[in-house]
Amino acid sequence: MRHLIDIQDLSTQEIEHLIDVANDIMANPDKYAEKCRRKKLATLFYEPSTRTRLSFESAMLELGGSVIGFSEAASSSAAKGESVADTARTVSCFADIIAMRHPKEGAPLVASMAASIPVINAGDGGHKHPTQTLTDLLTISRVKGRLGNMTVGLCGDLMFGRTVHSLIGALSRYEGIRFVMISPEELTIPDYVQQDIQKSNIPYRETRSLEEAMPELDVLYMTRVQRERFFNEADYIRLKDSYILTPEKLRTAKEDLAILHPLPRVNEISTAVDSDPRACYFKQVLCGKYIRMALIMMLLEVE
Amino acid sequence: MNIDSIRNGYVIDHIKAGTAMAIYNFLGLDKLDCSVAVIKNASSSKTEKKDIIKIDALIDLDLDVLGYLDPGITVNTVKEGAIIEKRKLRLPRELHGVIRCKNPRCISSVEQELPQRFRLADEEKGVYRCIYCDHKAQRE
Ligand SMILES: [Zn+2]
Numbered sequence: 001m002r003h004l005i006d007i008q009d010l011s012t013q014e015i016e017h018l019i020d021v022a023n024d025i026m027a028n029p030d031k032y033a034e035k036c037r038r039k040k041l042a043t044l045f046y047e048p049s050t051r052t053r054l055s056f057e058s059a060m061l062e063l064g065g066s067v068i069g070f071s072e073a074a075s076s077s078a079a080k081g082e083s084v085a086d087t088a089r090t091v092s093c094f095a096d097i098i099a100m101r102h103p104k105e106g107a108p109l110v111a112s113m114a115a116s117i118p119v120i121n122a123g124d125g126g127h128k129h130p131t132q133t134l135t136d137l138l139t140i141s142r143v144k145g146r147l148g149n150m151t152v153g154l155c156g157d158l159m160f161g162r163t164v165h166s167l168i169g170a171l172s173r174y175e176g177i178r179f180v181m182i183s184p185e186e187l188t189i190p191d192y193v194q195q196d197i198q199k200s201n202i203p204y205r206e207t208r209s210l211e212e213a214m215p216e217l218d219v220l221y222m223t224r225v226q227r228e229r230f231f232n233e234a235d236y237i238r239l240k241d242s243y244i245l246t247p248e249k250l251r252t253a254k255e256d257l258a259i260l261h262p263l264p265r266v267n268e269i270s271t272a273v274d275s276d277p278r279a280c281y282f283k284q285v286l287c288g289k290y291i292r293m294a295l296i297m298m299l300l301e302v303e
Numbered sequence: 304m305n306i307d308s309i310r311n312g313y314v315i316d317h318i319k320a321g322t323a324m325a326i327y328n329f330l331g332l333d334k335l336d337c338s339v340a341v342i343k344n345a346s347s348s349k350t351e352k353k354d355i356i357k358i359d360a361l362i363d364l365d366l367d368v369l370g371y372l373d374p375g376i377t378v379n380t381v382k383e384g385a386i387i388e389k390r391k392l393r394l395p396r397e398l399h400g401v402i403r404c405k406n407p408r409c410i411s412s413v414e415q416e417l418p419q420r421f422r423l424a425d426e427e428k429g430v431y432r433c434i435y436c437d438h439k440a441q442r443e
Contacts, residue, residue: 084410084414105406105437105438110410110417
């Protein structure tokens with residue numbers, strides 16, 4: 001029995017396989033409509049995340065399965081003080097697979113150690129969110145037709161952005177990857193991520209300016225610069241505009257740039273960019289459902 | 304007790320000079336009934352000084368804990384007055400219940416009964432990370 005707690009749990013071959021299956025589902029949805037008939041997904045969401053939960057639930061429904069679960073801790077047994085391990089053991093009796101979202105780091109790992117069914121980490125605090133990374137990889141591979149040989153710009157909050165860290169980890173396994181880290185000085189990537197990049201001999205550089213980096217990028221991954229990350233309001237106001245993507249900043253970008261964002265966005269991508277063919281973030285949401293379908297099938301071994 | 308003649312027990316050798324008392328306390332050797340000798344600043348063959356602890360009983364010695372505290376240690380097991388085993392310690396791959404995760408966002412800080420587990424993430428630098436949250440362990 002397999003779980004997905006960390007994107008590094010999957011080999012590049014397995015990721016490639018998931019991407020192939022997701023592409024095939026998109027091309028031939030009818031072929032998959034009954035794959036998970038009589039199977040149940042339990043979505044155990046200890047904190048609300050409507051987007052991720054709906055993505056998992058619609059993925060299971062489109063495979064012909066059904067869904068049980070809760071969408072916030074208050075309506076669950078956790079409110080009565082049950083441990084994550086006990087909940088995982090109990091739910092193992094009702095469902096065939098678990099998708100767990102939890103505000104505490106490591107909770108899905110604890111669940112996977114206790115459960116007798118596969119557990120998918122649907123986000124544990126600021127720690128890991130492997131299905132977001134799978135979503136990003138599927139989107140990049142569909143839009144660019146490849147996962148290696150490209151320059152990837154990561155923009156915004158690179159210090160606390162968990163999606164950025166795990167995307168860096170996942171892309172570092174492909175050949176010909178270059179990173180450009182675009183962030184304010186206060187929000188540069190943490191040391192341990194930097195060391196990992198250096199260890200895998202991946203070329204990368206840091207810059208404070210999105211405009212300066214723009215012409216060389218094949219992929220631009222945007223994240224939000226949050227007000228609460230700054231010590232004072234003045235710094236935030238001074239910096240936030242430099243990391244907002246606008247049509248003007250895109251003027252020097254490549255024709256085939258792919259713009260990604262894990263969503264929800266607040267104001268870091270101007271809505272004027274939405275109609276640009278290079279904007280891929282809504283495509284990304286759709287990719288999220290299909291890659292989750294492929295993942296559920298893989299973990300339930302119903303391929 | 305003649306500290307040179309242990310009959311059945313351990314000689315914990317090559318302890319970093321000045322740290323024997325910390326190890327003595329961490330292992331709870333003060334609670335033992337048998338003889339225990341702590342030798343500070345003994346001269347080591349390698350021109351440097353070292354500490355030594357001698358325990359005159361074959362107690363249950365947690366080598367993982369010892370290896371974590373000081374991977375340079377050698378543990379000699381003595382039976383009937385003779386050294387029957389010499390073990391050079393190294394940093395253990397995993398640490399169970401030795402140190403606590405200090406990350407307040409970690410599930411192990413909410414669910415106190417979860418076993419505290421750390422894995423060796425960087426042998427060269429001796430870095431351990433919590434298996435739940437990947438937080439770096441702080442050496443006390
Ligand atoms: Zn922890």
